[in-house]
Amino acid sequence: MTVLVTGAAGFIGAHVVQQLLAEGRNVRATVRKVGNAQFLNAFPKHKGASLEIVTMDLLQQETVNEAVQGCSVVIHCAAALMVGVKNPLLEVVNPSVIGTENLCAAIEKSGSVETIIHTSSVAAIRRTRHPNGHVFSSSDWCDDASPDVNPYGFAKAEAERKMRAFVKRCDEDSRPRLVTIHPSIVFGPVFHKRHTRGSMAYLKHFTGRLPFVLHTHLNYVDVRDVAKAHIAAIDSGADGGRYILHKEGKWMKEIGAQLRRVVPGKRWAMFRLPSPLAILMAAFHPKLTVKQVRSSLGRSVGYDRGRMEEDLGIQLHASDETLTDSINSLFELGRKV
DSSP states (O other): OEEEEETTTSHHHHHHHHHHHHTTOEEEEEESOGGGGGGGGGSOOOTTOEEEEEEOOTTSHHHHHHHHTTOSEEEEOOOOOOSSOSOHIIIIIHHHHHHHHHHHHHHHHHOOOOEEEEEOOGGGTSOSSOOTTOEEOTTOOOOSOOSSSSHHHHHHHHHHHHHHHHHHHSOGGGOOEEEEEEEOEEESOOSSGGGGSSTTHHHHHHTSSOOEEOSOEEEEEEHHHHHHHHHHTTTSSOTTOEEEEOOEEEEHHHHHHHHHHHSTTSOOOOEEOOHHHHHHHHHHOSSOOHHHHHHHTTOOOEEOOTTHHHHHTOOOOOHHHHHHHHHHHHHHHHHHO
């Protein structure tokens, strides 16, 4: 049995590949540029596991068809990040939505795929407009987003809808089993400098010299648990199930205090920047916008994991371990580059 992992050089995808190889699985890993994925070859291969790295562009149908051919399981981790994006429609929405449509077409053409694990996000669950402190569950959908308002949430929700619609219209005797995984912000050990560009940028902030933090609330989970959930879902979990992967939520100041406790000896940022100064800073920040900062300051949400742990049979890492391993891996990466 061959397991296809799209976006294999990404943060979640790389951990999925590592754990699949540790289980002795045959993995076909898709990347846009093979040169960016050579670090995958360093992962130990147990019990006869194999790794094949292939190039694939989700917007080029023929490359998707070739990648899917002969695979029994598809783990769709490929995703566009909302980092330094100038045109959300072209850079985030289209790769997510059209890319998922092309993947569905390739799965249908292959006739070999029995199980699909679709990496989504809590962004597909969390409505754009919501009461402060609201707790979301897997039955919720981000149904008030658009390419102009919350393009990331729109992309994640719409891509999931496309995948579910495809599976629903498949013949019953050949219909693939589908499970969607919805992580919150993902922390954990990084393998490559590219893994510091997304959610790990929040923790990377603490390794810098700035003494302040924003009054921002972060919901997070360990990347190793996210990967474990994907692999468990190959054989476990409800067909059609949506599973939220989330450990806990904390304000950035609280994370700074936790880092001071679990990784002593360093001066961790704990001064909360007043909101007016935070908004002013956003106006000159290369990766933040005033709108993003203003909408997040002082606001929080929560997530109900439901039956995730019972259905998938996994236990989440302790928060202290996640933060310690995350920070140590950032320091180690800094020494290598």
